[in-house]
Amino acid sequence: MKKGDICEAVVEKIDFPNKGILHVDGERVIVKNAVPGQKVRFVINKKRKGKCEGRLLEVVGHSPIEQPDRACPHGGICGGCLYQGLPYEEQLKIKGEQVKGLIDEVCDSYEFQGIKGSPIYEGYRNKMEFSFGDEYKDGPLALGMHRRGSFYDIVTTPECRIVHPDFCKILEATLEYFSSRKIGYYRKLQHTGYLRHLLVRRAVKTGEILTALVTSGQTEVFAGDTQGDGRAQEQELLKGWMEALKELPLEGSFAGILHIRNDSLADVVQSDETQVLYGKDYFYEELLGLTFRISPFSFFQTNSLGAEVLYETARSYIGETKDKVVFDLYSGTGTIAQITSPVADKVVGVEIVEEAVEAARKNAAFNGLENCEFIAGDVLKVIDELTDRPDIIILDPPRDGIHPKAIGKIIEFGVDRMVYISCKPTSLARDLVPLQEGGYKVEKVCCVDMFPFTSGIETVVLLGNQKTKPDSHIKLSVDMDEFNKVKNGEK
Numbered sequence: 001m002k003k004g005d006i007c008e009a010v011v012e013k014i015d016f017p018n019k020g021i022l023h024v025d026g027e028r029v030i031v032k033n034a035v036p037g038q039k040v041r042f043v044i045n046k047k048r049k050g051k052c053e054g055r056l057l058e059v060v061g062h063s064p065i066e067q068p069d070r071a072c073p074h075g076g077i078c079g080g081c082l083y084q085g086l087p088y089e090e091q092l093k094i095k096g097e098q099v100k101g102l103i104d105e106v107c108d109s110y111e112f113q114g115i116k117g118s119p120i121y122e123g124y125r126n127k128m129e130f131s132f133g134d135e136y137k138d139g140p141l142a143l144g145m146h147r148r149g150s151f152y153d154i155v156t157t158p159e160c161r162i163v164h165p166d167f168c169k170i171l172e173a174t175l176e177y178f179s180s181r182k183i184g185y186y187r188k189l190q191h192t193g194y195l196r197h198l199l200v201r202r203a204v205k206t207g208e209i210l211t212a213l214v215t216s217g218q219t220e221v222f223a224g225d226t227q228g229d230g231r232a233q234e235q236e237l238l239k240g241w242m243e244a245l246k247e248l249p250l251e252g253s254f255a256g257i258l259h260i261r262n263d264s265l266a267d268v269v270q271s272d273e274t275q276v277l278y279g280k281d282y283f284y285e286e287l288l289g290l291t292f293r294i295s296p297f298s299f300f301q302t303n304s305l306g307a308e309v310l311y312e313t314a315r316s317y318i319g320e321t322k323d324k325v326v327f328d329l330y331s332g333t334g335t336i337a338q339i340t341s342p343v344a345d346k347v348v349g350v351e352i353v354e355e356a357v358e359a360a361r362k363n364a365a366f367n368g369l370e371n372c373e374f375i376a377g378d379v380l381k382v383i384d385e386l387t388d389r390p391d392i393i394i395l396d397p398p399r400d401g402i403h404p405k406a407i408g409k410i411i412e413f414g415v416d417r418m419v420y421i422s423c424k425p426t427s428l429a430r431d432l433v434p435l436q437e438g439g440y441k442v443e444k445v446c447c448v449d450m451f452p453f454t455s456g457i458e459t460v461v462l463l464g465n466q467k468t469k470p471d472s473h474i475k476l477s478v479d480m481d482e483f484n485k486v487k488n489g490e491k
Helices: 089-105 165-180 232-248 303-317 335-340 352-368 404-414 425-435 480-487
Strands: 006-010 013-015 019-024 028-030 039-048 051-061 111-116 127-132 139-147 155-156 195-202 210-215 254-262 275-279 283-289 290-294 327-328 346-351 372-375 392-395 415-420 440-448 456-465
Touching: 006 019, 006 051, 006 440, 013 089, 013 275, 019 290, 028 039, 028 089, 089 111, 089 425, 089 440, 127 155, 127 165, 139 165, 165 232, 210 232, 210 283, 232 275, 283 303, 290 335, 290 352, 303 335, 303 392, 303 415, 327 335, 335 346, 335 352, 335 372, 335 392, 346 352, 352 372, 372 440, 404 425, 415 425, 425 440, 425 456
Parallel strands: 028 051, 111 440, 210 254, 327 346, 327 392, 346 372, 392 415
Antiparallel strands: 006 039, 013 019, 019 028, 039 051, 127 139, 127 195, 139 155, 195 210, 254 275, 283 290, 415 456, 440 456
């Protein structure tokens, strides 16, 4: 078997996140974006140092566990979901086995508590960033997700299964409106064009919707032969789009319709200028009895109901916090900090993203929580400046995990227990090694599926400090004179 060969084989298993494992003539091959039991055709595109990788060409035969008639019509084309066509129970089984396999490699003994599913597994996402583009070079305007394996091609996704139907109606109406007016999209290589992204957020508890059209500032294209910069024509265009959205028969209702100008060269959704076309630029979402203000760029879990399961699990691992000082490192918008704060003496959150810290402070104030302190900065640096001494530490780092030097400093606090929440099991498994070497034992592990149909998974780990565990033997000191008096009935 050599590079360029086309082969067929059956996928035996999947390693996290999407590495299908199979064998051809006794050689191990990795083929991404396949599921166990599928017979696939692939081309060998990498082979070096005994490692062999193939690129998926075609699914020749379905897996026995698949239900292809139930798959999303965009499955296999859109790059968002891996497990379309698999029953949800099978998705959970695969993800749970992946995480357990990674943890087993670095931990001798612990209690694996399985995987908890999302309360809903269709229409669960509360936020989507759709991209404008074309499905093929010089093709008609498209609005949706990136085609699998492509940085440029966009697949229109009007029947996406992981968002509420309101998202799809807004997407279709937006695409129809700008297509009919022949408005072009922003071309990332040339840095020219107007339409960039469509951002949609929807509160699960209230049904309120925020929608933002993200464009470049290149309004001169609207001016035509007239004098001016095209801003007036742009406003007419945006007003028409807003009115078209307001007429949609939605289950929810618009809290706000916005226009965001973004002239960054990077393909990211950000704001250089935000204009409220209708309503306001925020809504409120509820989570475990707390209220959070959500704006277009607020940092918030994309699965609100799944987040409640995740944080309830974390809270059960954290245990009693009464009169204790809790450190929430990598605190984001402070959701976990606020959940643990009501009976704690103090909660200190550290987060590198200043916007998230500001949101955390506002949300804590809104919820009447006065014992929460949020600090903006890198955990690696800020941890040396903290004057409080923690009793419990919560770790919820980004996908890359914890900086090795920060792990050493965290261990030095010597707390009785830590709770590690991870969105990337491979980073988690790597970080558990030095944490165990530092005297901590992995006691419990539980997975929470926040991202049905995708390869993503959250994992919660409870670690106990073995250096602070009490001796199993109890030492007693007995006064023999007192003992004899009691024995003789003198007392």
